[in-house]
Amino acid sequence: MHNQNKILRVLQLITLLKKQPAKSIRFLAGILESTDRTVYRYLDLVKELGFELQKDHNNKFQIFGEDDYPSISFSKEEVSLLRDLVLSTGKDNKLKDSLLQKIYLQSELAIQGNHVLKANLGRMIEKINSSIFENKRILLKGYHSINTQVISDRIIEPISLTDNYNSVCGFELETKLNKYYNLERINEVVILNESQEFNKLHQLDELDVFGFSERNGEKFIVELSLSLRAYILLKEQYPKIGKHINKELKSEKYNLKVNVNNPKPITRFILGLNDEIKIIGSNKFKNYFLKNKI
Incomplete structure (x- = not known):
C-alpha cells in the first residue's frame, strides 16, 4: 500500500x-x-x-x-x-x-490521480454551496496566499462561487473586506455553526483576467509584444486573456493590451520570459515593472 x-x-x-x-x-x-x-x-x-x-x-x-x-x-x-x-x-x-x-x-491511475485532486475540490464546492444556502460562515483551513506568501486559516461569509468554480468570493471577518479565494489554495473547507451577520456589506466585484477585483490594488494598463511561445504560455496560464491579444500582420509577434487590477501576475510572467516579451506601452506599468523586476 x-x-x-x-x-x-x-x-x-x-x-x-x-x-x-x-x-x-x-x-x-x-x-x-x-x-x-x-x-x-x-x-x-x-x-x-x-x-x-x-x-x-x-x-x-x-x-x-x-x-x-x-x-x-x-x-x-x-x-x-x-x-x-x-x-x-x-x-x-x-x-x-x-x-x-x-x-x-x-492509464487509469493517471485518471485516478487527477480525480484525487478533483474530488477534493468537488467536496469544497459542495460545502461552500451548502453554507451559502444555509447562510453560514465557513473556515478556510490552510489557505495559501500568493500575495503574502503565508499559510493561514480564514473565516469568511461566502457570497458566491465564480462561474468557472475556480474561486469563492467571501466577506473576510478579520479584514472586513470582500475577497476572492482560489479553491486550489485551500486545504479544507469547514462549515461553522455561525450565521452570517454582514450580508449588507457583501459585494461581488468584476474580476480582471488574472482573477483580481478592483479592491486588490491599483489599476494598470498593460501593453506587451509577445513571441509565439510567450503568447501560447500566457493563454494556457490565463485563458481569459486571449480576447485581449492580437497577432501582428506579417510577423510572428502578438500584441497584448489589457486593464488589470493587480500587476503582480503579469510582472511575474514577464520575468520568467524576459527575452521573449517587450513592454510597449503604459509608462505607469513600465515604471512599476522596473521597480519590481529584481
Whole structure:
C-alpha cells in the first residue's frame, strides 16, 4: 500500500504542477499532506520521469511544455509490472521508469490521480454551496496566499462561487473586506455553526483576467509584444486573456493590451520570459515593472 500511495501522490503532484501558476514547496506539502523533504524527493522522481520541471525566482515549481508522447500503448510486460506496482510489490525492474511515465499519460491511475485532486475540490464546492444556502460562515483551513506568501486559516461569509468554480468570493471577518479565494489554495473547507451577520456589506466585484477585483490594488494598463511561445504560455496560464491579444500582420509577434487590477501576475510572467516579451506601452506599468523586476 505504501508504494501505491506514493505513486498516487506523484501523479497528484504532476497534476498540480501542470496547472498554472507555479507552486511553492510549502503549498505542495500542504496539498499532499507531506513534509517539504518528501515533496523534494517527489520532484526528483518527476524529473527522472522526463518532465521538464522549472523553478522561478520565487522558488516555485511548475511543469513546462506539452506532453511529448501523444499516443502510447502498454506492452504486455509493462502491464504486468503495473499490476505489481499497484499491488505494492516494489520489484526492481528496468521497465519501471518508462511505465511510470506512461501511467500519467495514458492509464487509469493517471485518471485516478487527477480525480484525487478533483474530488477534493468537488467536496469544497459542495460545502461552500451548502453554507451559502444555509447562510453560514465557513473556515478556510490552510489557505495559501500568493500575495503574502503565508499559510493561514480564514473565516469568511461566502457570497458566491465564480462561474468557472475556480474561486469563492467571501466577506473576510478579520479584514472586513470582500475577497476572492482560489479553491486550489485551500486545504479544507469547514462549515461553522455561525450565521452570517454582514450580508449588507457583501459585494461581488468584476474580476480582471488574472482573477483580481478592483479592491486588490491599483489599476494598470498593460501593453506587451509577445513571441509565439510567450503568447501560447500566457493563454494556457490565463485563458481569459486571449480576447485581449492580437497577432501582428506579417510577423510572428502578438500584441497584448489589457486593464488589470493587480500587476503582480503579469510582472511575474514577464520575468520568467524576459527575452521573449517587450513592454510597449503604459509608462505607469513600465515604471512599476522596473521597480519590481529584481
